[in-house]
Structures are given as structure tokens and as C-alpha cells.
Amino acid sequence: MPQLNKLSAPPQGLSSGAQVILDMAKRLFAEQGFDAVSINQIARQANVSKANVFHHFSSKEALYLAVLRSACEETVGSLAETHSSGRVADDLWTFFSSQLAAMLGNPASAKLILREIVESKDGRERTLAEEVFAEYFSRLVGMVRAGQAQGVLRRSFDPALFAYLMLGANIFFFENHKVTAHLAEGGFVRAPERYSRDVFQLLLQGALADPEADHQAPGS
Amino acid sequence: MPQLNKLSAPPQGLSSGAQVILDMAKRLFAEQGFDAVSINQIARQANVSKANVFHHFSSKEALYLAVLRSACEETVGSLAETHSSGRVADDLWTFFSSQLAAMLGNPASAKLILREIVESKDGRERTLAEEVFAEYFSRLVGMVRAGQAQGVLRRSFDPALFAYLMLGANIFFFENHKVTAHLAEGGFVRAPERYSRDVFQLLLQGALADPEADHQAPGS
DNA sequence: GTCTATAAATGGATAGAC
DNA sequence: GTCTATCCATTTATAGAC
Numbered sequence: 001m002p003q004l005n006k007l008s009a010p011p012q013g014l015s016s017g018a019q020v021i022l023d024m025a026k027r028l029f030a031e032q033g034f035d036a037v038s039i040n041q042i043a044r045q046a047n048v049s050k051a052n053v054f055h056h057f058s059s060k061e062a063l064y065l066a067v068l069r070s071a072c073e074e075t076v077g078s079l080a081e082t083h084s085s086g087r088v089a090d091d092l093w094t095f096f097s098s099q100l101a102a103m104l105g106n107p108a109s110a111k112l113i114l115r116e117i118v119e120s121k122d123g124r125e126r127t128l129a130e131e132v133f134a135e136y137f138s139r140l141v142g143m144v145r146a147g148q149a150q151g152v153l154r155r156s157f158d159p160a161l162f163a164y165l166m167l168g169a170n171i172f173f174f175e176n177h178k179v180t181a182h183l184a185e186g187g188f189v190r191a192p193e194r195y196s197r198d199v200f201q202l203l204l205q206g207a208l209a210d211p212e213a214d215h216q217a218p219g220s
Numbered sequence: 221m222p223q224l225n226k227l228s229a230p231p232q233g234l235s236s237g238a239q240v241i242l243d244m245a246k247r248l249f250a251e252q253g254f255d256a257v258s259i260n261q262i263a264r265q266a267n268v269s270k271a272n273v274f275h276h277f278s279s280k281e282a283l284y285l286a287v288l289r290s291a292c293e294e295t296v297g298s299l300a301e302t303h304s305s306g307r308v309a310d311d312l313w314t315f316f317s318s319q320l321a322a323m324l325g326n327p328a329s330a331k332l333i334l335r336e337i338v339e340s341k342d343g344r345e346r347t348l349a350e351e352v353f354a355e356y357f358s359r360l361v362g363m364v365r366a367g368q369a370q371g372v373l374r375r376s377f378d379p380a381l382f383a384y385l386m387l388g389a390n391i392f393f394f395e396n397h398k399v400t401a402h403l404a405e406g407g408f409v410r411a412p413e414r415y416s417r418d419v420f421q422l423l424l425q426g427a428l429a430d431p432e433a434d435h436q437a438p439g440s
Numbered sequence: 441g442t443c444t445a446t447a448a449a450t451g452g453a454t455a456g457a458c
Numbered sequence: 459g460t461c462t463a464t465c466c467a468t469t470t471a472t473a474g475a476c
Contacts, residue, residue: 017441035255038469052442054471117399134403141405160405161418168392169385176388179337183354185361185380198381206426237459258451272460274453443476450469458461 018056021046026067030108033115034064068116071109072132078102082139088147089204092166095140097196100170104192110174137163144207153207162207169199238276241266246287250328253335254284288336291329292352298322302359308367309424312386315360317416320390324412330394357383364427373427382427389419 014022024046028037039060043050057063079102084091103110116129140163147153153162177189189195234242244266248257259280263270277283299322304311323330336349357380364379373382393415400406409415 015441033253033255035253039471040469048441049443050470051444051472055441058471060470118395120399130399133399137406138404157418157422158408161408161415162422164400164406164408165389165419165422168396169388172388172392175338179340179350179353180384184358185383188378188381188384195381198377199385202377202382202385202423202426204426206422206424235459259453260451268459269461270452271454271462275459278453280452441476443474445473445475447472448470451467452465453467454465455463456461457463458459 015056017048017052021048021053021056022063022066022070025063026071026108026112029064029067030071030111030115039063068112068128071112072128074106074109075102075113075132076135078106079136088143088150088152091143092140092147092204093200095143096166096170096200097193099136099167100174100192100196103170103174107174114171114175137167140166147207151209154209157207162203166200166203169203170196173199234276237268237272241268241273241276242283242286242290245283246291246328246332249284249287250291250331250335253339259283288332288348291332292348294326294329295322295333295352296355298326299356308363308370308372311363312360312367312424313420315363316386316390316420317413319356319387320394320412320416323390323394327394334391334395357387360386367427371429374429377427382423386420386423389423390416393419 013019021042025037025042028042028045039050039053042063043053046053053063057066079098082091082095085094113129113132116127117133120127120130137160141160144153144159144162148155148159173189173192173195177192177195181189188198233239241262245257245262248262248265259270259273262283263273266273273283277286299318302311302315305314333349333352336347337353340347340350360383361380364373364382367373368375368379393409393412397409397412397415401409408418
């Protein structure tokens with residue numbers, strides 16, 4: 001349970017040897033968590049010696065931190081540019097669907113970050129992973145608030161609450177779709193795109209202002 | 221990462237010595253996960269010797285299984301009786317709000333079960349925890365389906381999808397409310413009851429059939 | 441940068457006294 | 459039922475050759 005309260009990113013890339021170690025470590029840490037993975041395992045699967053791992057990373061915790069930093073960089077990079085289209089519903093849809101696609105497209109990074117957020121211990125300071133999450137969240141809240149200001153969305157609910165629901169729906173799906181797939185009534189997880197579209201439609205339906213019946217679903 | 225594919229519960233209670241070990245193990249496993257907790261740690265915090273732990277539980281895995289079984293029993297017990305009130309919206313509300321309350325009222329058990337579900341490895345069989353989840357889920361899907369049959373809820377969406385959203389909203393809140401509490405726009409998590417009510421209202425709004433404007437929110 | 445060999449500590453688990 | 463003492467495998471991490 002490493003701490004990582006600092007954002008201080010090392011400026012440049014890694015040597016090729018260090019890179020394969022880091023990639024393998026990312027995969028294993030994401031799948032099994034920090035404690036379940038040993039340096040031995042990482043070294044073996046990366047086809048290097050254990051000592052070589054410690055040559056590139058001063059400790060297991062330092063390796064984990066490097067992995068997490070890399071995951072955060074990939075994540076913020078994947079949603080760098082979000083240009084508004086003017087239509088709030090479309091912007092929300094773009095954000096919503098691309099966020100799930102980003103997680104499914106890079107599950108290792110997503111799992112790492114989500115794990116780090118949930119695992120955060122007691123009275124501990126804010127972590128790097130939480131910074132990323134907060135960034136996501138604030139952007140989404142802004143969109144919802146804009147929709148309310150324009151009168152497209154009802155003003156009777158907290159914009160942060162709606163944003164929270166949207167984010168939660170995606171993250172919950174991402175973390176559980178393997179399990180829910182073999183659930184009796186869970187046939188609806190056949191395709192993530194379909195899930196995305198249907199959930200968004202349901203959520204938006206609950207948020208739209210009354211007289212605006214002419215909004216068409218983004219996927220149709 | 222124990223397996224636990226069997227439901228076979230040992231019939232009766234435990235001796236008092238074993239009970240304090242199990243309680244402490246439950247707390248620690250819930251907070252830190254299986255691999256991060258050592259028998260040493262459990263023994264120390266329970267004020268017994270390490271050997272005593274192995275006297276009561278044949279292995280670390282057996283202890284974990286006993287802990288998980290206890291958590292599942294507590295959980296299914298907490299929502300044993302759910303008698304329908306006739307009004308679908310009220311039934312949904314009862315289910316929704318009491319589920320979150322149950323998790324918050326017994327966070328250790330809830331965390332254990334959720335962790336076990338998410339952590340489930342590759343092509344592995346169904347676990348005890350998943351049985352509990354499936355039970356929950358099926359009951360909720362039935363309610364939604366009934367609401368659609370009565371015409372209270374729109375028929376244009378998959379009832380399992382809506383149930384999934386409800387469950388997800390609660391679980392996501394439960395797992396993240398400590399983190400989201402110190403989020404900039406996250407002031408809405410001030411009180412779980414308020415979160416419950418507002419989210420339910422938002423979700424129901426998206427699911428209600430059109431002409432039925434006379435449904436009042438359950439909390440108001 | 442990469443390796444073999446090894447140190448020092450901790451993990452799960454057992455033996456046997458009380 | 460509970461303990462101390464011990465076993466052995468595995469862990470993180472280091473030393474030093476190439």
C-alpha cells in the first residue's frame with residue numbers, strides 16, 4: 001500500500017530494459033494488486049533477473065509508483081481534447097461513451113487507477129489517482145451545469161449528483177462486466193456500445209427538462 | 221485468492237476464542253484484502269498467538285472462507301423479508317434505500333463480498349459471493365418487470381439494465397463515498413439518505429411511463 | 441545493464457508443552 | 459485452547475562479477 005502523495009513526474013522516458021519491466025509490472029499489478037505480485041514474478045515474466053528489476057527501480061514500491069504514474073499519464077492523455085459541439089446532450093454523450101471506451105481500451109491503466117482510489121486508506125492525503133478522477137469529474141459537472149443553465153436539463157437536481165451517476169454507471173460496468181456477463185438476467189451486457197447507449201438514454205430521460213420532447217437519442 | 225465454490229456451511233457457532241479471531245480477520249480482510257493481511261497481523265490484533273489461529277482454522281484460506289461465509293450469512297439475513305406493498309415505486313424505493321443502508325450498516329461484510337466478486341479470476345466457477353449478488357439482482361429485476369407489466373414503468377428499456385443501474389448506483393456510492401467526500405463538487409454526499417433519495421428520484425424519472433405524472437417521490 | 445549468489449526478514453504452517 | 463519454539467518456503471533487497 002504505497003503512498004504517492006506527490007505528482008512529481010520524472011521528466012523523460014525509460015531505457016528499453018526498464019520499459020519491458022514496467023509494462024509487465026503494470027499488467028500484473030492491475031490484474032492482481034500490489035501485494036499479490038512479487039518481484040520474482042515480474043522478473044520471470046519479463047525475462048530478466050530479479051536484480052535487474054531492482055537496478056531500474058529502487059524498490060517494489062517505487063516500481064508500483066512508476067507504473068501508476070504511467071497509467072495516469074496515459075489516461076489523462078486519452079481524453080485531452082474535448083471540444084464542445086454546442087449541443088449539451090451530444091457533449092454528454094461523447095464524454096460518457098468515450099470514457100467507457102477509454103477504460104475498455106486500456107483496462108490495465110483503468111484498473112490500476114480505480115484500485116488505487118478505492119484502496120485509499122484512512123486519513124491519508126490525496127493521491128495522484130484521485131487527481132485524475134477529480135479532473136474527469138469536474139469537467140463532467142461543468143457540462144451538466146451548462147445544460148441546466150441552457151434549460152435543456154431540469155434544474156431540480158444537483159449537477160454533481162448527475163455527473164456522479166454517469167461516471168458511476170460507466171465505472172461499475174467496467175469493473176463488473178466480466179462477472180455480470182454470466183448472470184442470469186444479465187444478457188444486456190452483450191455489447192458495451194449497447195450498454196452505453198441504453199444507460200445514457202435512461203439517465204438523460206430522467207434529467208431532461210419537460211417541454212423538450214424533441215431530443216433524439218444520440219445513437220439512433 | 222481462495223476458491224470457495226461450495227456453499228456447505230458448518231452447522232453451528234464458534235467458540236469465543238475463535239470468534240474474536242474471525243471478527244478481527246473480517247475487519248482486516250475487508251479493509252486490506254486477502255494477500256495484504258498476514259496471520260501474524262490478525263493474531264497480534266486479536267491478542268492471541270499465531271499458532272492459536274491455526275488451531276481454530278486449518279489454514280489462512282480456511283479462515284478467509286469462514287470470514288466470507290459469515291459475511292454472506294449476515295448479508296442475506298439483513299434482507300430476508302421483503303414484502304411487496306402493491307405499489308411498485310414504493311417497493312423499488314424500499315429495496316434501493318435499504319440496500320444502501322445495509323451496506324453502510326455493515327461495511328466490513330459488504331466490502332468483503334464486493335471485493336470477492338470483483339476479484340474473481342479468469343475462467344473460474346461461480347462463488348458464494350456471486351450467489352448472494354445474483355439473489356439480490358434477480359429480486360430487483362422482478363420488481364422492475366412487474367412495474368412494466370403494470371404500465372407504471374416504460375416498456376422501452378431492459379428491466380435488467382435498470383436494475384443494474386440501481387444496484388450500481390448504490391454500490392458505487394458505498395465504495396467511493398469516503399473518496400468523493402473530499403472532492404470539490406462532491407458536497408452532495410453529505411448524507412447517504414439524501415443521496416439515496418435524490419438518485420432514486422432521478423432514476424425513476426427516467427423510467428416512469430409518460431402519462432403517469434401523479435407518482436410522488438417516496439421521500440417527500 | 442545484466443547477471444549469480446546471498447543476505448535478512450517475513451510468510452504460512454507444525455510440534456509439543458501446559 | 460493457548461502458548462513458545464521451530465521449520466521451511468518465499469519475500470524484498472544487496473553485493474559484486476561480467
